[in-house]
Amino acid sequence: MAATWAQKTIVLPPQKRGCHLVTSKILKDIEQELKGFKCGLAHFFLQHTSASLTINENYDSDVQADTETFLNRIVPEGRSAPWKHTMEGPDDMPAHIKSSMFGCALTVPITDGRLNLGTWQGIWLCEHRDHASSRKIVVTLNGMTV
Numbered sequence: 001m002a003a004t005w006a007q008k009t010i011v012l013p014p015q016k017r018g019c020h021l022v023t024s025k026i027l028k029d030i031e032q033e034l035k036g037f038k039c040g041l042a043h044f045f046l047q048h049t050s051a052s053l054t055i056n057e058n059y060d061s062d063v064q065a066d067t068e069t070f071l072n073r074i075v076p077e078g079r080s081a082p083w084k085h086t087m088e089g090p091d092d093m094p095a096h097i098k099s100s101m102f103g104c105a106l107t108v109p110i111t112d113g114r115l116n117l118g119t120w121q122g123i124w125l126c127e128h129r130d131h132a133s134s135r136k137i138v139v140t141l142n143g144m145t146v
Contacts, residue, residue: 001038002145004037005142006142007139008029008030009136009138010025010026010029010030010137011134012137014132014134014135016132017068018064020124020126021122023122030042030139034115035113039110039112040109040142042108042139044105044106044107046105046136047136047138049096049099050095050132051127051128053106053123054102054124055122055123056121056122057121057122058120059120064124067126077094089129091129091130095129108123110143
């Protein structure tokens with residue numbers, strides 16, 4: 001076995017505001033690189049400050065909707081919101097706060113050429129803007145190859 005590094009940037013198409021299960025898109029884009037790893041780590045880094053990555057429920061989409069409801073209740077926006085940074089729109093500062101709450105990076109173990117996620121776990125892109133652009137994720141794979 002040999003220690004190996006691989007890196008690839010994935011571009012996700014623009015999404016509406018909310019939490020989106022993106023595991024299958026990510027896996028499709030990294031399947032060739034991933035399959036050579038026996039044991040390692042996959043690091044996912046989102047290159048944006050108004051969206052976030054998290055691992056959560058991959059089965060019931062109500063969890064995604066409920067998470068978006070929670071975020072919108074805890075981080076207000078609009079005229080009554082106390083934010084100073086508003087020149088990019090009323091949803092921008094709340095998007096930055098939500099992004100910091102969930103974060104922009106994830107690390108997932110790799111076992112036998114697969115992401116070692118739990119049965120009910122999936123990778124979510126949480127889009128916090130009303131009118132988002134495409135989003136880039138830098139994926140870095142490190143570990144032992146066969």
